[in-house]
Amino acid sequence: MSQDTVIKAEGLNLVFETNDGPVHALKDVDLEIDKGEFVSFIGPSGCGKTTFLRCIAALETPTGGGLSVNGMTPDEARRNRAYGYVFQAAGLYPWRTIAGNIKLPLEIMGYSRADQESRVKNVLELVDLEGFGKKYPWQLSGGMQQRASIARALAFDADILLMDEPFGALDEIVRDHLNEQLLQLWARTNKTIGFVTHSIPEAVYLSTKIVVMSPRPGRITDIIDSPLPKERPLDIRDTPEFLEIAHRVREGLRAGHAYDD
Amino acid sequence: MRNVLPILTVVAVLLGVWYLAVAPMNFRLALDAATRGGADVTPATPDEQGQTGLIRLMLDNPSVMPAALSFERPRLPQPQAVVVEIYENTIGLARNCEWQGFGGERDNWSPLSDGCLRVIENRRSLIFHAWQTLAPTLLGFAIGTGLGVLLAVGIVYNRTMDLSVMPWAIASQTIPILAIAPMVIVVLNAVGIQGLLPKSLISSYLSFFPVVVGMVKGLRSPGAMDLDLLRTYSASGAQEFWKLRLPSSLPYLFASLKIGIAAALVGTIVAELPTGARFGLGSRLLTGSYYGQTVQIWAALFMAAICAALLVWLIGAVEKRTLTRLGLVR
Numbered sequence: 001m002s003q004d005t006v007i008k009a010e011g012l013n014l015v016f017e018t019n020d021g022p023v024h025a026l027k028d029v030d031l032e033i034d035k036g037e038f039v040s041f042i043g044p045s046g047c048g049k050t051t052f053l054r055c056i057a058a059l060e061t062p063t064g065g066g067l068s069v070n071g072m073t074p075d076e077a078r079r080n081r082a083y084g085y086v087f088q089a090a091g092l093y094p095w096r097t098i099a100g101n102i103k104l105p106l107e108i109m110g111y112s113r114a115d116q117e118s119r120v121k122n123v124l125e126l127v128d129l130e131g132f133g134k135k136y137p138w139q140l141s142g143g144m145q146q147r148a149s150i151a152r153a154l155a156f157d158a159d160i161l162l163m164d165e166p167f168g169a170l171d172e173i174v175r176d177h178l179n180e181q182l183l184q185l186w187a188r189t190n191k192t193i194g195f196v197t198h199s200i201p202e203a204v205y206l207s208t209k210i211v212v213m214s215p216r217p218g219r220i221t222d223i224i225d226s227p228l229p230k231e232r233p234l235d236i237r238d239t240p241e242f243l244e245i246a247h248r249v250r251e252g253l254r255a256g257h258a259y260d261d
Numbered sequence: 262m263r264n265v266l267p268i269l270t271v272v273a274v275l276l277g278v279w280y281l282a283v284a285p286m287n288f289r290l291a292l293d294a295a296t297r298g299g300a301d302v303t304p305a306t307p308d309e310q311g312q313t314g315l316i317r318l319m320l321d322n323p324s325v326m327p328a329a330l331s332f333e334r335p336r337l338p339q340p341q342a343v344v345v346e347i348y349e350n351t352i353g354l355a356r357n358c359e360w361q362g363f364g365g366e367r368d369n370w371s372p373l374s375d376g377c378l379r380v381i382e383n384r385r386s387l388i389f390h391a392w393q394t395l396a397p398t399l400l401g402f403a404i405g406t407g408l409g410v411l412l413a414v415g416i417v418y419n420r421t422m423d424l425s426v427m428p429w430a431i432a433s434q435t436i437p438i439l440a441i442a443p444m445v446i447v448v449l450n451a452v453g454i455q456g457l458l459p460k461s462l463i464s465s466y467l468s469f470f471p472v473v474v475g476m477v478k479g480l481r482s483p484g485a486m487d488l489d490l491l492r493t494y495s496a497s498g499a500q501e502f503w504k505l506r507l508p509s510s511l512p513y514l515f516a517s518l519k520i521g522i523a524a525a526l527v528g529t530i531v532a533e534l535p536t537g538a539r540f541g542l543g544s545r546l547l548t549g550s551y552y553g554q555t556v557q558i559w560a561a562l563f564m565a566a567i568c569a570a571l572l573v574w575l576i577g578a579v580e581k582r583t584l585t586r587l588g589l590v591r
Binding site for chain 1: 486487489490491492493494495496500504505508511587588589
């Protein structure tokens, strides 16, 4: 385990017992994520990418193997506020303003009033929502709501940001814009990001490491370290390097399906 | 104001049906009186009248019609008779009280004068009886709501209560309240509890149920994602309750409160019926039916309806204010 390893999975297994018998959601997953990496998990439905993210967040408990987050068990890491989690939907409380929603984790974790205010101000700036603190969620567009939910995950200084298809419900144009902003945010905050997605271009555009997964049982079929520079304008998606990585991801996904019908 | 026209239309239709029903309902009574008074009616004897159809009688005796419409102790009074009865037993009584009791000028009447306030204490006044019913209703509603919320919290957080309480809550509502009311009154009386509380308990018996059902649904309304979010913050159970479950349940709670307060009023009135209560709208209904005073019954019914409407409107106003402040209404 190198000095910089933040998340380390060794022979991780997770079996759900269901009425139709056991379902192997994760099988023998080995993965190391270093500090400051942007790791995407890509694969078809049922490949265990969301499950793996939930294991890191201690929302699911693995049935076998080892998983450490910041050198601790996921449970301890959660209690130490190691990560912020962004869900598929923004999940803002409708009875709280945007600022109130961002304060929610801060209230729960017992930050002082003054600290709360300054943190809300900081993260609103970080996601380009200055001046929207007093608005209610329904007054914001879907993309703005998702940005607010990212701000909420950033508010308490967790080093790790776990994102479960955060832009899945948004249209392509908004998604491009948010991807660009997310990269800028990542560059400014130097967080370690775990990002689950369905989209190959999104994964390649954002990541320093792409984890290709396949279903039944859920497992990793390929891990691709991206050679793309950290500075990425949107039109990098037309370069040969980009297309080459995208091709390799597609091949990995296809291989995972090889013995499917 | 958009709502006024539909409401007025419905009221007009109801009034129309009412007016149309007045003559047929009272015609036989009026005909009896006319026969006894020696008027010229066809057929001439009560026996023959009894064997004749109502429509035939009405067609043959148009001269009795005015008497039927304004019969003094009718089966069905005209609407205006009810309005007059309500007026005389509320505002009219207040004016009389002041005029007679305090020697004031009848024209200098003011709603906040002593005479007017005395109507609340005057046992002839409908306001007195309405208040006698409203006070236990409000207390019973408070008890019922508190009990309902507590039970709902227990049901949501405790599996044993979840499995055991709900069936009993449902069973409790299948028992006719009319059967339980006298027993509650008698039992409480035996242990020395009288007055407001027995009525309130019966009223809370009806009002707790909608609150339980609504609150259980409301407290369970947050989705898996909302709950997961709090888990990622390692939030405590209390924080989950105060920051997520309780605010989520408020819209459900208010819907339940509107049903609950109407049920509480019904509960109080029902509690007054079989127990021979001397005061309250229920007692007015009861004495009205003893002495054939249909006007009095109708007046008490309308007073109850006015009270219920006011209570529901009040809850609605609080609901709108609260939910708007919480940003739950746009």
